[in-house]
Amino acid sequence: xxNKETHFHIVGLGLMGGSIAMxxxxxxxxxxxMDIDPNAIEYALQHHLIDEGSTQENAFLQNADFIxxxxxxxxxxxxxxxxxxxxxxxxxxxDVTGVKAQIIEPVQALLPETVEFVGxxxxxxxxxSGVQFSDCKMFKPANxxxxxxxxxxxxxxxxxxxxxxxxxxxxxxxxxxxxxxxMIAFLSQLTHVIAVTLMNTHDNTHLVEYTGDSFRDLTxxxxxxxxxxxxxxLLNKDNLLQEINVFQNELTHFKQVLEKEDIDEMKRLFxxxxxxxxxxxxxxx
Amino acid sequence: xxNKETHFHIVGLGLMGGSIAMxxxxxxxxxxxMDIDPNAIEYALQHHLIDEGSTQENAFLQNADFIxxxxxxxxxxxxxxxxxxxxxxxxxxxDVTGVKAQIIEPVQALLPETVEFVGxxxxxxxxxSGVQFSDCKMFKPANxxxxxxxxxxxxxxxxxxxxxxxxxxxxxxxxxxxxxxxMIAFLSQLTHVIAVTLMNTHDNTHLVEYTGDSFRDLTxxxxxxxxxxxxxxLLNKDNLLQEINVFQNELTHFKQVLEKEDIDEMKRLFxxxxxxxxxxxxxxx
Numbered sequence: 251x252x253n254k255e256t257h258f259h260i261v262g263l264g265l266m267g268g269s270i271a272m273x274x275x276x277x278x279x280x281x282x283x284m285d286i287d288p289n290a291i292e293y294a295l296q297h298h299l300i301d302e303g304s305t306q307e308n309a310f311l312q313n314a315d316f317i318x319x320x321x322x323x324x325x326x327x328x329x330x331x332x333x334x335x336x337x338x339x340x341x342x343x344x345d346v347t348g349v350k351a352q353i354i355e356p357v358q359a360l361l362p363e364t365v366e367f368v369g370x371x372x373x374x375x376x377x378x379s380g381v382q383f384s385d386c387k388m389f390k391p392a393n394x395x396x397x398x399x400x401x402x403x404x405x406x407x408x409x410x411x412x413x414x415x416x417x418x419x420x421x422x423x424x425x426x427x428x429x430x431x432x433m434i435a436f437l438s439q440l441t442h443v444i445a446v447t448l449m450n451t452h453d454n455t456h457l458v459e460y461t462g463d464s465f466r467d468l469t470x471x472x473x474x475x476x477x478x479x480x481x482x483x484l485l486n487k488d489n490l491l492q493e494i495n496v497f498q499n500e501l502t503h504f505k506q507v508l509e510k511e512d513i514d515e516m517k518r519l520f521x522x523x524x525x526x527x528x529x530x531x532x533x534x535x
Numbered sequence: 536x537x538n539k540e541t542h543f544h545i546v547g548l549g550l551m552g553g554s555i556a557m558x559x560x561x562x563x564x565x566x567x568x569m570d571i572d573p574n575a576i577e578y579a580l581q582h583h584l585i586d587e588g589s590t591q592e593n594a595f596l597q598n599a600d601f602i603x604x605x606x607x608x609x610x611x612x613x614x615x616x617x618x619x620x621x622x623x624x625x626x627x628x629x630d631v632t633g634v635k636a637q638i639i640e641p642v643q644a645l646l647p648e649t650v651e652f653v654g655x656x657x658x659x660x661x662x663x664s665g666v667q668f669s670d671c672k673m674f675k676p677a678n679x680x681x682x683x684x685x686x687x688x689x690x691x692x693x694x695x696x697x698x699x700x701x702x703x704x705x706x707x708x709x710x711x712x713x714x715x716x717x718m719i720a721f722l723s724q725l726t727h728v729i730a731v732t733l734m735n736t737h738d739n740t741h742l743v744e745y746t747g748d749s750f751r752d753l754t755x756x757x758x759x760x761x762x763x764x765x766x767x768x769l770l771n772k773d774n775l776l777q778e779i780n781v782f783q784n785e786l787t788h789f790k791q792v793l794e795k796e797d798i799d800e801m802k803r804l805f806x807x808x809x810x811x812x813x814x815x816x817x818x819x820x
Contacts, residue, residue: 446804472811501732504732524761
């Protein structure tokens with residue numbers, strides 16, 4: 251069980267790390283953090299998001315019970331590789347990475363028997379990045395996905411669940427690595443590819459005056475962090491290519507139907523999309 | 536000039552016709568309406584959206600000075616064809632149709648010299664349809680596009696402009712038929728095709744639990760009136776096919792870049808989409 255003696259340590263103090271720190275501090279836990287940027291640490295200290303902070307990469311590892319990585323995927327792998335032997339025996343580690351196959355198994359392979367890594371994915375975010383935008387309220391409407399492997403213990407998985415509850419996530423679920431990465435390829439990565447592609451289709455900025463909600467809705471996520479998303483796409487490349495192909499085939503089907511003026515099939519497609527989308531309705535959208 | 540003697544007549548009393556009636560009544564104008572559905576007329580009378588109504592297709596034509604068609608495109612052409620000789624000399628007609636080439640010139644060709652048709656497109660709408668959802672407040676954030684041809688008079692165009700001002704449209708502009716239909720093919724029709732296609736790509740309803748804002752944003756407009764949009768797409772088929780092709784080429788480019796793991800080009804595409812999308816920002820999105 252997590253208790254007031256549990257020492258949480260956050261590695262990488264960006265929007266996600268800072269928001270998690272804020273959520274934990276509200277419950278009175280001891281929270282430390284490491285970030286190579288002294289300004290991030292300084293900000294978090296001043297705003298009481300953490301108790302102590304350091305820019306030294308392996309700071310607090312000997313004492314931390316529960317470590318949350320807010321690092322970029324590539325950086326996480328390097329960091330674990332470098333400091334695998336320095337964790338406190340019995341420590342539990344989790345992450346926030348949006349893809350799992352290329353992260354969880356490599357990380358688990360690097361760690362000693364005494365340290366457990368349970369992959370997880372808080373499906374929350376903002377268009378902004380940086381610790382100064384931290385806000386633990388962003389977890390409230392969001393999903394939290396735990397992605398265990400056979401290397402994980404029931405105790406470890408239970409603690410991660412408890413952690414997500416502490417942060418007030420709306421819905422906590424468990425998926426296998428394959429289920430998670432396929433789901434993310436479709437729901438999140440394909441949608442970002444479409445938004446970016448639509449925005450890049452023409453130099454369309456002269457159309458601002460005529461733009462209504464439809465175009466704005468479809469392109470909101472075309473504002474995208476090029477470093478993070480390039481990593482995430484490459485780490486889930488096969489699933490994402492598969493989803494792009496399926497979408498392209500469906501689009502080609504629509505194009506052919508329009509070319510042939512197959513009115514019945516056009517209407518069938520519209521009715522089907524309408525019925526399906528209604529199941530995704532929340533109040534107001 | 537429009538004045539208190541101007542008799543407005545609305546043909547087809549759905550969401551758009553009803554909302555226009557409401558906006559005009561607020562200014563104290565005389566507003567009549569025709570709809571083949573007696574319930575629509577009854578509703579509009581009870582809610583004081585109109586002064587008089589009829590289910591007779593050519594009702595009020597001898598007296599109406601300013602006629603607004605809220606009919607479906609195919610129905611508008613039939614209706615004009617049938618009653619072209621019954622309009623009051625000097626009458627001005629406009630419409631609300633979302634495509635223009637296949638509407639304006641055929642309608643103008645059917646009308647006698649004494650009656651002027653100026654095509655226009657109020658870019659407002661709701662996911663719902665029917666006169667009972669009428670709300671003239673929906674015009675306030677919306678664009679109004681006037682699409683004149685060489686057959687139109689300065690006086691006629693000016694009156695349409697005045698009409699759009701009365702309804703409180705945010706921005707009123709003038710486009711040629713070609714400019715309008717190309718713009719609509721990209722900003723509105725292509726976005727609907729993408730949303731419908733994304734919704735039809737998989738039977739994805741088991742993913743509801745994991746769905747975040749990105750997917751909901753991209754598919755909101757996949758709830759679509761299959762009768763109206765089938766007509767609109769077919770009436771702008773060539774422009775829409777062209778836009779789908781350009782989008783598909785851009786998507787294929789992205790897929791190839793991902794396949795090759797061309798990190799520099801991926802980042803360039805993300806930076807470009809981010810910069811462009813920022814120009815479309817309104818407060819909050």
